[in-house]
Amino acid sequence: MSKNKNPEFMSMHLSFKNIFTLLGIGSLKFISLLPYGFLMSLGNSIGNLIYKVSPHRKEISKININKCLKLEGDELDNFVRSNFQAVGRGIFEMGIAWWASDKKIKKIKTRIINRHLLECQPKGALVLIKHSTHLELDLRLMSQFFDLTGMYKAQTNEVINYVMIKARNNYIKGSLTNKEAMKAIRWMKSGESFLYAADQDYGQNVSKMVPFFGCDAATVTFPSIFSYKNIKILMADVSKVKDTYEIEIKEIDSLQSKEDLLKGMNLLYEEFIRKEPEGYLWMHRRFKTGLERSIYPQWSRRERRREKRRSQRKNN
Numbered sequence: 001m002s003k004n005k006n007p008e009f010m011s012m013h014l015s016f017k018n019i020f021t022l023l024g025i026g027s028l029k030f031i032s033l034l035p036y037g038f039l040m041s042l043g044n045s046i047g048n049l050i051y052k053v054s055p056h057r058k059e060i061s062k063i064n065i066n067k068c069l070k071l072e073g074d075e076l077d078n079f080v081r082s083n084f085q086a087v088g089r090g091i092f093e094m095g096i097a098w099w100a101s102d103k104k105i106k107k108i109k110t111r112i113i114n115r116h117l118l119e120c121q122p123k124g125a126l127v128l129i130k131h132s133t134h135l136e137l138d139l140r141l142m143s144q145f146f147d148l149t150g151m152y153k154a155q156t157n158e159v160i161n162y163v164m165i166k167a168r169n170n171y172i173k174g175s176l177t178n179k180e181a182m183k184a185i186r187w188m189k190s191g192e193s194f195l196y197a198a199d200q201d202y203g204q205n206v207s208k209m210v211p212f213f214g215c216d217a218a219t220v221t222f223p224s225i226f227s228y229k230n231i232k233i234l235m236a237d238v239s240k241v242k243d244t245y246e247i248e249i250k251e252i253d254s255l256q257s258k259e260d261l262l263k264g265m266n267l268l269y270e271e272f273i274r275k276e277p278e279g280y281l282w283m284h285r286r287f288k289t290g291l292e293r294s295i296y297p298q299w300s301r302r303e304r305r306r307e308k309r310r311s312q313r314k315n316n
Helices: 016-031 036-053 055-069 073-099 102-107 135-142 158-168 181-189 222-226 258-275 300-315
Strands: 110-113 125-129 149-152 174-177 193-197 207-212 215-220 232-241 244-252
Touching (some): 055 073, 073 158, 149 181, 174 181, 207 258, 222 258, 244 258
Parallel strands (some): 125 193, 125 232, 149 193
Antiparallel strands (some): 207 215, 232 244
16 A cells, blocks of 8 residues: 655746746656667766766765775776766666656666565565665666655755655655654554665764774664664665666664664675766765864855755744
């Protein structure tokens, strides 16, 4: 039985301030109907364009990749460019996930390793996933084989948020916002497989410093509350190996201390990221917490927008 609630379409979605978002989404929906190979080539070109016009994201990616993969010089520059190409492809992989028919999805080459770990679960499971550049397509591909619920962060753009939730409702059994953790626990206890991405820096209030590629990183503690609990903890990775999306599932030992569980989780994240390193979302600020001085470039315009949103939420 679906646990989803369809989002409500509101007249403000058609307001003038959203005109470019609506045009962009409409264009993406139309283009996503084109052949997969063409979309991937077009995505490479879009990625090259993003690389040229996004100096902040480029610098953040370089810092993360240097810290984690120890790349430098031309090797680092070439890797960052290939990562941005993957980001460009990810735009169209998102479009495929949201709007492609089941028939088209089934034609995409997919391979599953350790399917039995997630199939026919008699009890609930926490299923950890990573922020790949093709995350939306990962969810759509996995949903062909498993009934999945999961958590999402509401988007600041109400139109994108509406389209995302409406699309996901077609293939995800149920979804919750990141402010509904207790409800997520109840779902798992009732037998649901719940997707959760624990590989980003969510801030010191909900995190603990745990090694990530040999560097201390704020690691969200939510998975560790299931230490010694009767809920299975799995990691379901989707990596693009040549022309095949390879779904690999591994189990994390939950019968260990909270700290050891988080250490083991990060080690498994490292293993899967190395499987397709150029397909990981390196452009988020993974090491922003726990440092006296930020290692990332200042982004004044972005910070002003965030401060404005925080003020609006307080006033409301």
